[in-house]
Amino acid sequence: MNTLSVLAISISALFFSGSFISANAHDHSSAKQELKTQQLVLDQANGLASFDVSVGRGSLNIIGDDSATSITVDAVIGTDTGKDYEFTLTREDGKAILLVKTDASVDLTVRMPKNLALSVSDGSGDMVITNIANDVDVSDGSGSIEISNVSGSLNVSDGSGDILIKSIGSDVKVSDGSGSIMIDSSDGSVGISDGSGDIDTMHISGSVEVSDGSGSTNINDVGGSVSINDGSGDIYVKGVGGVVTISDGSGSITIDDAGALTIEGNGSGDINTSNIRGKISL
Numbered sequence: 001m002n003t004l005s006v007l008a009i010s011i012s013a014l015f016f017s018g019s020f021i022s023a024n025a026h027d028h029s030s031a032k033q034e035l036k037t038q039q040l041v042l043d044q045a046n047g048l049a050s051f052d053v054s055v056g057r058g059s060l061n062i063i064g065d066d067s068a069t070s071i072t073v074d075a076v077i078g079t080d081t082g083k084d085y086e087f088t089l090t091r092e093d094g095k096a097i098l099l100v101k102t103d104a105s106v107d108l109t110v111r112m113p114k115n116l117a118l119s120v121s122d123g124s125g126d127m128v129i130t131n132i133a134n135d136v137d138v139s140d141g142s143g144s145i146e147i148s149n150v151s152g153s154l155n156v157s158d159g160s161g162d163i164l165i166k167s168i169g170s171d172v173k174v175s176d177g178s179g180s181i182m183i184d185s186s187d188g189s190v191g192i193s194d195g196s197g198d199i200d201t202m203h204i205s206g207s208v209e210v211s212d213g214s215g216s217t218n219i220n221d222v223g224g225s226v227s228i229n230d231g232s233g234d235i236y237v238k239g240v241g242g243v244v245t246i247s248d249g250s251g252s253i254t255i256d257d258a259g260a261l262t263i264e265g266n267g268s269g270d271i272n273t274s275n276i277r278g279k280i281s282l
Helices: 003-015
Strands: 033-042 050-057 060-065 071-080 086-092 095-101 106-113 117-124 127-132 136-142 145-150 154-160 163-168 172-178 181-186 190-196 199-204 208-214 217-222 226-232 235-250 253-268 271-276
Touching: 033 086, 050 060, 050 106, 060 117, 071 086, 071 095, 095 106, 117 127, 127 136, 136 145, 145 154, 154 163, 163 172, 172 181, 181 190, 190 199, 199 208, 208 217, 217 226
Parallel strands: 050 095, 050 117, 060 106, 060 127, 117 136, 127 145, 136 154, 145 163, 154 172, 163 181, 172 190, 181 199, 190 208, 199 217, 208 226, 217 235, 226 235, 235 253, 253 271
Antiparallel strands: 033 071, 071 106, 086 095
16 A cells, blocks of 8 residues: 555545545654544434444543434554554444454544433543433453443443442443452342452342452442352441342451341351341341
8 A cells, every 4th residue: 555545545544534534554654653643423312223334453432422412433543563453333134233353552532422322342541421312232252340420221341450430320241250249220130240349339220139259348228138148358238228248268257237137157257247127137
């Protein structure tokens, strides 16, 4: 590809708005890594059903916009000189698809209509998602995750990195290898499967189910029941409308204010209970 062709493609990726946009770069003029700033726009996207995002490594910031009718992607793309990269935004079968492939990193800021369901596949890097009035599904290799103001359900599968989740309108499911998890406010139920790291949940309308390898578990203000299967780490539970059921390998257990309490197994550690309204089975 000659220099004029590369320039034409870069300009069209910056300024063209439509249903299919792509950019490729190949430049042997420098041995250093290049940073390219580009923008893609997909018009009339508010009538679509969903938005799929697939990126490699780098930061990702996705914002649902109440008034947006298009999807706008602003990117700072790093690529090794002499190697191609792919940066496309397409429309297919009622959904929008963002695909970024590069041998280096990419920092993305995405603005989208808030009514679309969102699916994100991310290799590594910090991620922020906010203000989505639909279901959200996230698969992430590593890096911190912050998700807030989602009206639908939320499903997160993460390899490693801290997770912060706030203000979810339906059920939340988290599968995590390592890293802390905090969930603050869900109008549905919460399910957590965690390898290691501290877990904090609060203000949950439904039930909470936790399977944890190691790390402390703190649960506060739950409308339904609480079930905890824990390998090691202290457990603190307060303000539960239903039954609390615990199976624990090691660590102290403190339960304050629950409908009933069942401890099916406790390898080691003190047990402290108060304000249990129903039956206690130890």
